[in-house]
Amino acid sequence: MKLRHHLQKSRSRFLTAKIGAILTAACITGALTVNAPAFAANTFDSSTNTSIRTQNPQDWQQVWQILTLTGYVHLVYGTYMGRYGGMHTVAAWNIPVPQALQKISNNWGYSPYNPAFRSGLIQFERADHLLNRRGISRGRVTPEVLSALRAPIPKNRFPFQWIKVEKSTHPEHLQIWQVPPDPQGKGQWIYRTVVNTGVMHSTPDGSWPIYQRLAKTTMTGKFPIAVSPREYHLLPASDRSIYHGYHVRWQHYIAPNVHFVNYFYDGRAIHFYPRKSYGWPQSAGCVEEPYQNARKVYALLHYGDIVSVMGHYENHKTNPVTPMTARKLRQKILLEFAHS
Numbered sequence: 001m002k003l004r005h006h007l008q009k010s011r012s013r014f015l016t017a018k019i020g021a022i023l024t025a026a027c028i029t030g031a032l033t034v035n036a037p038a039f040a041a042n043t044f045d046s047s048t049n050t051s052i053r054t055q056n057p058q059d060w061q062q063v064w065q066i067l068t069l070t071g072y073v074h075l076v077y078g079t080y081m082g083r084y085g086g087m088h089t090v091a092a093w094n095i096p097v098p099q100a101l102q103k104i105s106n107n108w109g110y111s112p113y114n115p116a117f118r119s120g121l122i123q124f125e126r127a128d129h130l131l132n133r134r135g136i137s138r139g140r141v142t143p144e145v146l147s148a149l150r151a152p153i154p155k156n157r158f159p160f161q162w163i164k165v166e167k168s169t170h171p172e173h174l175q176i177w178q179v180p181p182d183p184q185g186k187g188q189w190i191y192r193t194v195v196n197t198g199v200m201h202s203t204p205d206g207s208w209p210i211y212q213r214l215a216k217t218t219m220t221g222k223f224p225i226a227v228s229p230r231e232y233h234l235l236p237a238s239d240r241s242i243y244h245g246y247h248v249r250w251q252h253y254i255a256p257n258v259h260f261v262n263y264f265y266d267g268r269a270i271h272f273y274p275r276k277s278y279g280w281p282q283s284a285g286c287v288e289e290p291y292q293n294a295r296k297v298y299a300l301l302h303y304g305d306i307v308s309v310m311g312h313y314e315n316h317k318t319n320p321v322t323p324m325t326a327r328k329l330r331q332k333i334l335l336e337f338a339h340s
Helices: 002-019 061-071 101-106 115-127 143-148 230-236 293-299 321-338
Strands: 032-035 039-046 053-054 075-081 087-093 159-167 173-179 188-194 206-209 211-227 240-243 244-267 268-270 287-289 306-310
Touching: 002 240, 039 173, 061 115, 087 101, 101 159, 115 143, 115 206, 115 306, 173 293, 188 293, 206 244, 230 244, 244 293, 244 306, 268 293, 287 293
Parallel strands: 159 306, 268 287
Antiparallel strands: 032 075, 039 053, 075 087, 159 173, 173 188, 206 306, 211 244, 240 244, 244 268
16 A cells, blocks of 8 residues: 555656646547556555565566566556547657657557567666676566566666667767656757668668667678679679668678677667768668767667667658547556556
8 A cells, every 4th residue: 555655646746747637538439448467566665765575576567567666667558449449559658758759659569579668677687787787688578587576676777868860861860868767857858969870771760779888899790782683693692682672792891999889779789980971871780970979979878778760661650649639648548557
């Protein structure tokens, strides 16, 4: 009861500021379901508000709930039946987020692969020292995570940060959105820099958490070089392929002393790389920055920060509900979650 009372009190402070008045859901038809399981806890330190002790979490849904209550995950989902029977899902953030993040997170879905959930897992692993400084975290529910969640859990001390990589406009650029860990923290864009993304769409659209950070490393891989169909057929099979619709030959590379590296997806990273100019596709898939900008970005970022690469495909996705309806749904989802 003490935990429920505290959660209702803390959530109500947020919701009072966020909602202002009891919402009217005249435009919403059908029943709303909050995609978050019931949560049980046996102790809560209300004097310090720094940790909770949980009852043997068994699956990712329970882990999601625990990490939400301790500030590692800032997102829950609700589904509702529309006026004509269609089912819609709306992401409900308990922190202020830009419209672009709200739009793409509606499509992430309630699953263990959700970028916000994996982000929270990674930051919990760091806070609970489950990984060493250079360790790699994939944001998965492991036996080690389940075991650690049975002990008192430290509150998340990291700010929420979203890195938006925009490749549909030129010059290409990166922006960082930050919300301090204070429950009443206001979000704002804190940094922007010009960047290069990958040639031939080798930096795909999507959202992923940062899983490894290295001040300096050596990178190896293959770089795609477009060739004519005639040249393509003259190459050995091992050195050629059809890559995103292009005939290419693969050129092996070794890049030593790559600085300020933030890996986020399948070997792709945000990092410094020397170029004559920046702002257009040049890399083999990474997001490249000028030296001083990369140094600044590396100092700002943390393990688990969500990186969203947005280009043609992301920008043309449509939201299944109107902005007004989505706003009212988010308010209702958070209200029901606060009293669950």
